Amino acid sequence: MSTEKPLPVIDHDSTPYWEAARQGRLDIPLCGDCGKHHFYPRSVCPHCHSDNLDFDTVSGRGEVHTFTIARRPAGPAFADDVPYVVALIELEEGPRMMSRIQTGDPEKVHIGAKVEVTFVKANDEVTFPYFKLT
Amino acid sequence: MKNGREPVVVGVADAPLEDGKFVTKASVLGHAALVAKAAVEEAGLKLSDVDGLLTAGMWGVPGPGQLATVTLGEYLGIMPIFVDGTNIGGSAFEAHVAHAAMALREGYCEVALIVYSSDQKSLRSRNLGGRPSVLSMQHETPFGMPTPVGGYAMAAQRHMHEYGTTSENLAEIAVATRKWAQLNPEATRRDPLSIDDVLSSTMISEPLHLLDCCLVTDGAGAIVMTTAERAKDLNTRPVAVKGYGEAHTHWAIGEMPDLARLLPAQKAGERAMKMAGVSHSDIDLVEIYDSFTITVLLSLEALGFCKIGEGGDFVSGQRTAPGGAFPMNTSGGGLSALHPGMFGMFLLIEAVRQLRDEAGERQVKGAETALVHGTGGTLSSGATVILQKD
Structure with missing residues (x-):
């Protein structure tokens, strides 16, 4: 089993999202018909099924909708990170996205905590949007 | 109106385990074939009578397991004319019962065989990590999401936040379930368990402890269904399939519409109970998928046995243990x-044995109607079956 951290397998739906993250922006799809954002990026809006979609730079602010403190790693690749906080972030614009909370004190994380995006470079191709408590 | 084509279960079988591993030496398909043979023979049928084949599994992927019914049919040496390889996770077999029931009613097949086999424990292959992060998983796996426990932990956290559910509430479920296991000589873990034991077990993914999590074992099971008319000639005690329902909402836990409410269970359960014409007070025992303690709590609420948010109270005081008011997960x-x-296969097998009064020390006296509810994926899918003593 690999001890290298898994990287996203980027596809045509997600290329603009990951490219924006690499440039330090949080871009997610916005529907030109129903006016709602969605995440993860799709070619058809999951709310109204329109294909009139464009990427939109969002605020990067949100709150912790729920989370877990991983006391056991998701495989050996994450062993050095334990304990770490994986959290589902509800963005101000509505959609939820899975991420990590960057914190030295996992116990401080709670549902409803306000968070802001921060970008963490994995390699030249991939930068992850993490979040930090504000 | 009855026409003789009402679906019934006429045979069940499972493979013996020791310390969670298969006792018999056979391949994963060998175990599938052995339980299939045992189940059809229990019904007084032969494997060559089977014309409907339903299976789901995780063996042989990538490879022959990608076409699971085809590969299993080949191994069994049969040519089914109705097949279903629906794989919606652990609830697949409850959905298979539904699909077989429809095929039987329609006259699309006469004898349906549903099979599951896994040698994950013997192979030490239980590991959902290390898979490429494709499609929706590119947005979860790279963040170190523990699978599948992390998703269930997030649902538990949310339920605790919204409704004040506690780790003690969840531990009640683990403890009550262990008491049933102590009455089942085939169960893997039969040593005594207390709420404190659960709460002091290793924290895996907060708020879920090690003993909030299911076992990792081998296992194989099979169910044979036919019509009420055909069952009359068989040397068996048929159990009627009175109602069924299924639904799913998401794969990635981040896409779950409401992390504190199990919508597939609500949808599937309502439909199954309506079809069967039963209400909650008619149900004598329930078999509910317990991948994690929280799975059970969310299912009980969504199925309407208590109000949303009241699952913690509902399971308190060992109400689901042997001798309690609400017999649940009796194996x-x-x-x-x-x-x-x-695990969904084994929920069905246990319910059938209970309804045939074959459950020995753990028998629920006078059990006539059972509700079986499977959950698959990460709280992704749900399928309900209502079984009744014929």
Whole structure:
């Protein structure tokens, strides 16, 4: 089993999202018909099924909708990170996205905590949007 | 109106385990074939009578397991004319019962065989990590999401936040289930368990402890269904399939519409109970998928046995234990009996044995109607079956 951290397998739906993250922006799809954002990026809006979609730079602010403190790693690749906080972030614009909370004190994380995006470079191709408590 | 084509279960079988591993030496398909043969023979049928084949599994992927019914049919040496390889996770077999029931009613097949086999424990292959992060998983796996426990932990956290559910509430489920396992000689874990034991077990993914999680074992099971008319000639005690329902909402836990409410269970349960014409007070025992303690709590609420948010109170005071008001997971469940990756098959087998009065020391006296509810994926899918003594 690999001890290298898994990287996203980027596809045509997600290329603009990951490219924006690499440039330090949080871009997610916005529907030109129903006016709602969605995440993860799709070619058809999951709310109204329109294909009139464009990427939109969002605020990067949100709150912790729920989370877990991983006391056991998701495989050996994450062993050095334990304990770490994986959290589902509800963005101000509505959609939820899975991420990590960057914190030295996992116990401080709670549902409803306000968070802001921060970008963490994995390699030249991939930068992850993490979040930090504000 | 009855026409003789009402679907019934006429045979069940499962493979013996020791310390969670298969006792018999056979391949994963060998175990599938052995339980299939045992189940059809219990019904007084032969494998060559089978014309409907339904299976789901995790073996042989990538490879022949990608076409699971085809590969299993080949191994069994049969040519089914109705097949269903629906794989929606651990609830697949409840959905298979539904699909077989429809095929039988329609005259599309006469004898349907549903099979599951996994040698994950023997192979030490239980590991959902290390898979490429494709499609929706590119947005979860790279963040170190523990799978599948992390998703269930997030649902538990949310339920605790919204409704004040506690770790003690969840531990009640693990403890009650263990008490049933102590009455089942085939169960893997039969040592005594207290709420304190659960709460002091290793924290895996907060708020879920090690003993909130199901076992990892081998396992194989089979169910044979036919019509009420055909069953008349068989040397068996048929159990009627009175109602069924299924639904799913998401794969990635981040896409779950409401993390504190199990919508597939609500949808599937309502439909199954309406079809069967039963209400909650008619149900004598329930078999509910217990991949994790929280799975049970969310299912009980969504199925309407208590109000949303009141699951913690509902399971308190060992109400679901032997002798309690609400007999649940009477084999010892996935938490204490066995959990070979996809447990839904074994919920059905246990319900059938209970309804045939074959459950020995753990028999629920006078049980006539059972509700079986499977959950698959990460709270992704749900399928309900209502079984009744014929």
